[in-house]
Amino acid sequence: MHFFVKYFLMFLFFSSAGWLIESLYCSIGPIVSGKVKKFKFINRGFLTGPLTPIYGVSCMVMAATLLPFKNNIFAIFFLGLVVCDVVEYVTSFAMEKLFNARWWDYTGYFLNIKGRICFRNSIIWGALSVVFIKGIYPGINWVFDKLLDAITWEGIIALTFLLLGVFLVDLGRTVVASLRIHDLVLKAKGFRDAIYGAGDKLKTSGDELLSDLQANYVDDMRRSVSHMTGWQRYRVKRMVEMYPQLLDYFARTREEIMEVADISSLLGELRFLRMDLEAFFTHEKNEMY
Secondary structure (H helix, E strand, O other): OHHHHHHHHHHHHHHHHHHHHHHHHHHHHHHHHOOOOOOOOOOOOOOOOOOOHHHHHHHHHHHHHHHHHOOOHHHHHHHHHHHHHHHHHHHHHHHHHHHOOOOOOOOOOOOOEOOOEOHHHHHHHHHHHHHHHHHHHHHHHHHHHHHHHHOOHHHHHHHHHHHHHHHHHHHHHHHHHHHHHHHHHHHHHHHHHHHHOOOOOOOOOHHHHHHHHHHHHHHHHHHHHHHHOOOOHHHHHHHHHOOOHHHHHHHHHHHHHHOOHHHHHHHHHHHHHHHHHHHHOOOHHHHOO
16 A cells, blocks of 8 residues: 555656646747747646646656666666657557547657657657666655655545545546547538548538538537537647647638538538637637647
């Protein structure tokens, strides 16, 4: 039990530290590069809270796999490189399959693998693994040992379960919001396919098409957006900030169907979707780095 408590709390610590470092980097980077002149903090976290779990997972995996080689810098570097790349690749793959979205993309970088990992970051991970095992982890481990010794066991258990509960609730609600976005994207794709089929030629026309779209797509999409703008409003906004292609996708879809005269009467129905999303996430593109 003591082992679980200690490493769960360390997982939260490293997740928070990673979130803070990445958010500051993405907030300061545009100023340094000259893209913006005024500092604006960019929350790069997947969750609502100040946590980026991939950093916590990576640190705990590195501790578990690399500590036996703590006296061999070269082993730490190369094994750390592999371990971090595996974690990053698997996380990217899983999130894309679950949510139809990417939270990072290295496409175009030197020696990248499907945009999920790249050579530059692999070298960085290897170097950070050495710093982590030789410097950061021993110090943090010592601090947590001292803190846990200073708190009563009852207090430690209460704190752990409180933080675990908050983390699981945040994670669960964020996943639900992400799946809502995934579902809406699939509905938009289905809407377009209903109009054009597999190609770019109009699939059908007339009253039959109008009835099909109204019955199977428009009302369903309206309900999806209405739900997203309810209790999930903030969480859905955070997901779209990390997936800016969503607005572009809906904009392109609407531009394409505007040219189809037979469904012009549905544009009024579609306008609710376009306006709601644009108003709801009006400033998200300006926050991306």
